[in-house]
Amino acid sequence: MTIKAFAAVFASAGLATQASVTGAMVVTLGVATGSLIWWLALTTGVWTLRHMVSDKAVITVNRV
Secondary structure: OHHHHHHHHHHHOOOOOOOOHHHHHHHHHHHHHHHHHHHHHHHHHHHHHHHHOOHHHHHHHHHO
């Protein structure tokens, strides 16, 4: 599903009709950079929240 969504976005942006090596590299690097930033933000947020929660609360959530 994700691949189809990206294909639709790229096609609607005209990337399918204007195929070039430079354009493909820019789009690929943009997607990779965006994914990297998202995962860094997500893991940093979870790490920060984990240190704000007590061990007892974590054990309770794990049991549930």
